[in-house]
Amino acid sequence: MREIAPLLVFTGELDAHARERLFAWLERSAYTAPCVCWFETGLPPSRIAHHLRRFHVVGVTEGQSMVMRWYDTRILPVWLACLSPAQANAFAADTSAWHYTDRLGDIRSLSVDAALDPLPEPAIDKPWIELNDAQYALLVDAADLTVMLARVRAVIPDETKRVQARVLVPFVAHHQSIAVERGMKDLDRQAQYVLLALYTSGQAGEQAELKAFLKTQPAAFAAFYEGLQALSDAVWEAGPPLWASIALTTPGYASLLDKQEPHGAR
Secondary structure, three states: OOOOOOOOOOHHHOOHHHHHHHHHHHHHHHHHOOOOEEEEEOOOHHHHHHHHHOOOEEEOHHHOEEEOOOOOOOOHHHHHHHOOHHHHHHHOOOEEEEEEEOOOOOEEEEOOOOOOOOOOOOOOOOOOOEOOHHHHHHHHHHHHHHHHHHHHHHHOHHHHOOOOHHHHHHHHHHHHHHHHHOOOOOHHHHHHHHHHHHHOOOHHHHOHHHHHHHHOOOOOHHHHHHHHHOOOHHHHOOOOOHHHHHHHHOOOHHHHHHHOOOHHHO
16 A cells, blocks of 8 residues: 555645755656646644544445545546545545646546535444445546556557657547447457557448447457458548548648647556
8 A cells, every 4th residue: 555655745845946946846746647736724634643543544335445535636526526525524624725727737626525424434344435336436437538648659569659749549439439339348458449549540330331330249359350351442441540640631730749748658
């Protein structure tokens, strides 16, 4: 837990020079890792640290538990959104004005709705938060996009580096959701569909041949992969690759890539 626990820094205890250096480091970190969030609190460091440690482990169904990296800012907004008002208030007790940097480096704010009834304190051997199946599914979905981005970047690293994160992330998210809607429930199949979308700027998905294949897709992944690869050029060349399409329609796009922050490390 020590290796993955968040680093809690109290800025009110720093002098102006130290605060300036800290904020510069946080700004750089926000562009290279989804890990920066901040909030206000009137509690002393030891008490707020003790409070937040309660939520590093959560309960799930069938009496199981899991580590919850709520401070990963790809997870944090989904974490707060999926909790009940009572659970969210228990987590955010004695804090306010939550903000975080998203995977694109933009600053986002978070709000916590007031709860009518407080969350009862759990038994000594139980986690503070117990997630139901619906809450757990929302958190898994949030993690799936991160896994998908890592996969496509590993398969075609040079090509994905030519696409700004502000374009790549929503594109991948959109076509991954289409893959799920078309019956591809596992990440392996979704990744193949997203790669095909990237190579055709999403236009392959509109081809009748691909739609027909997906309606009767093989049960085994190996057969699915071979069938996808065997589709005609009408599918695989339905449109230009996303990186080529953007370069053709955006004057000076190459210079924009040279200037963008190193989002690719995410």
